[in-house]
Amino acid sequence: MKTLKLSTLALVGAFFFVAQGASAQTATAKKAAAAPAATAATQEAPKNMTPSGITWKEDTHNFGDIEKGKPVSHEFTFKNTTKQTVLITNVKASCGCTATNYTKTPVKPGESATVTATFNAASPGSFTKNVTVTTNDSDVNKILTIKGKVLAPATEAAPVTAPTAN
Template identity: 50%
Template structure:
């Protein structure tokens, strides 16, 4: 009986050891990223890459930022042993000049349940950023080129949010990052957040116009980016009416047509 009990104890100990060793291990390439100088108005973005060096899948339960100015994202599917995943940190620099040092905490089922990642840098104005660069750095910088700078929506109903589509091309040598759109009317924004544009590539950017005032309207919006040459202006026009329903129809040659 004593030998059987000893054997059972040994088996239980082995199973306990195996259970302790059977776990995912989240190994990051680095846990701190320094953006250096960031043009004010841009969304500074970095992907922290990690590899599962353990022997069980890793599932990220959540990522918590230290402030509302940082928006995290992460790999939502289980990361199998030997495979890789990412945790993305996006820092909104609009209206936040100066030094920043922020963290995101990753919670998962890995051997280290909580891992803290850090992003830091200095937000500077466009002119200050341009003045600080050498000619070689300017030559390597991203360059934003629009297919046009003006869009006329024609007649629109107050309360609607029509979309204008602009083609943005990056003529520079680094990724082009589009920042916030600002306007005095606070009625212009993205339909969805734009993605980084690779050098030589183009992308369609959808801009929403939510003007509620009645009449012939013209609004100028500023498109911020990491183009060191400065910001880009967009001019949006529209004839805003109260409604576009059947009550706004008139007779023209005995045929009902939309009011013009």
């Protein structure tokens, strides 16, 4: 009787493993069949990987040595050298210590526009920060860079007092 129970238990266990394996194979086959459709859906519209046709006056600015606690700004300028109207769709700084502002109106061919980066010099040391600019004429983003060195404020020497006689 004990042998019969063990045999039945072993048979049920074997059946369970076989059923799980078949279920896993079915799920894998369904995923494989759906994969080509998903791949095709993600490749519907080809991306415009040609760099933007706008011309930047500069893409890096070095502030040099700046004082701690005094924000500094630089205005990057570009000219629309394309044959279409360009719109800046997004400007994103690499960290919260850099604020941005930019021309929000459409830029017609031949016109110029700006992107301003303001760095909050909160802690001493060298810095390099990026600002990513996205436009409607290309899927390739433009990276603008600001850099410099924040100087620690000079500390005033404490006045020296002469020892007092008691």
